[in-house]
Amino acid sequence: MLHPHLESSLNKAVAIAEDNHYEYVSLELVLLALTIHNPEAQEILKACGADLSYLNTELLAFCEESLPKVPDSVAGRDDWKPELTMAFHRLLQRAAIQVQSAGKQQVGSGQV
16 A cells, blocks of 8 residues: 555664664654665655755664663563554554545546
């Protein structure tokens, strides 16, 4: 349902949280994943004047300072996964709504 590149970036955000033992997958981690792993997002951000190197550095510092971590004993368990924040859930919902809305517009205009 989501674009494969977006889905991949969201999975990368979860992987970053797991690798760093962050308790939550936040929007900052989604942006970090987009700036590191998504060439399309990188191109858009650069076109808007973003300095990706600076942005990555600041995002990494913010995450290390602000995101709570779970103990190594918890993070090492097979059944542990970081929780998705409410903002992350809203991001998924809005992305799904955009996909549905775009599909309805194409059907309504006869462009399926």
